Amino acid sequence: MRFVVIQILLVLLLNGVRAQTTLFKEGDKWGMKEGESVLIKPIYDSIFNFDSLNKVCLVCFETVSAHPNKFIKTLIHSYHCNYLNKSGERLVIHLESGDTNSVFQLQKHTSEQLNTKSEYLTVGVKSADMHDHRYLVNKDFKQITKKAYEDIHFSPDNSFLVGKIRNENNSIYEGLLSKEEELILPFKYSHIKFNTKDSLIIGCTAGQGAYSEDDIFNYEGKKVSSYHRHVELATKKFVVEKVFKPDEHLIILNLETKEEKVQYAEEVQYFNETTVLMMNEGHWFTYDVFTGKKRKYETPKKK
Known part of the structure; x- marks a missing residue:
């Protein structure tokens, strides 16, 4: 209220x-x-x-x-x-x-949706179990999705639909759909992320048990690789994994040499094909994965 x-x-x-x-x-x-x-x-x-x-x-x-x-x-x-x-x-x-x-x-x-510049709305309809079943429409009132989801939205570059469903155990999973609602990636992931620069999709399985794997796909839906550690960021040249225990840190894997480097940062973002943007203790810096050089960065672009 x-x-x-x-x-x-x-x-x-x-x-x-x-x-x-x-x-x-x-x-x-x-x-x-x-x-x-x-x-x-x-x-x-x-x-x-x-x-x-x-x-x-x-x-x-x-x-x-x-x-x-x-x-x-x-x-x-x-x-x-x-x-x-x-x-x-x-x-x-x-x-x-x-x-x-x-x-x-x-x-x-x-x-909140009325205060954004998005062309789209997700609207919820109460079901018999009192959960919101959401549909995607544009602001010209054209209905985009015919099926109901726990949530539904476009991917960052509008290439796909990212949907959520609630299963019989009341757990929520994400899956990937085409714009025609054809299933591309099954509803088995805790979260789906994108690297639109390299046309890669990351299916995260955080919280799903010790033997779960994070999967990386190309835009055709073909699996490129899988990792037991949590994948924070994936590119065509390197992968950034996050380890939570015994201390939280990042492992940056060079896909060509298979060399791993440890870095400590609270946040990491894609910067360019060889570099990531990191934040640690409130300070931002760029880190070149291949040369190991760090540079102070003043105004990071939030994504």
Whole structure:
């Protein structure tokens, strides 16, 4: 409840930044104007203004209900919302079951997506087990995925879909799909990462037991190699592995010479084909894997 109140207050404060559309209130209900014309009638308990692309807004009704535990007197406030475009059309999701859904519960990611420049939204539909089953759509209301996932999003370079599913043991795994939802990598990984420069995919199995392996694939889905240690970063020329015990450190493997070098760093990122960017004790530096040279680095680019 506290999150919802904070989100609504922030949205009301930030709406003045939107030049084309403004919110207005009649009684205790909210509407929206475009210039002097009423775009959305004041019938809603809350409105999230149009996104930065000026394509989608969120309009919500508040419901108040008793707590399911009769001994708890606190009332439950929830918001049920519709996504609208400039024409007043609702986003309608076609579910796997054949039903449709156009009402979405207000959650953290629901409103946060409107403040990004992404062309896409992930929208959640409550299932019978009360889990969110999410679908991917674009902001022109074209539905991208037909199947439901625990979560679904594009890879960093939009080449693939990365999906999450929840299995019968209530564990969540990631898998890789084509844009047509064809399975490329099975749903068996704790996390999937990408090196878009070298067109490599890393399937991490952290937390899955001592005998699990991290796998590296090319963009065709062919396995290139596997490692018992956790793979923090993979390139065509070297692999950075992370060891957690007895002390946390990195092992950088030269794929040509098979030489391993130990480095201590809290964070490591790809920099170029021979160099990584590292951070240790708040200080950033570049490290050339092949020469061993380190250089101070002032302004790392967060990825």
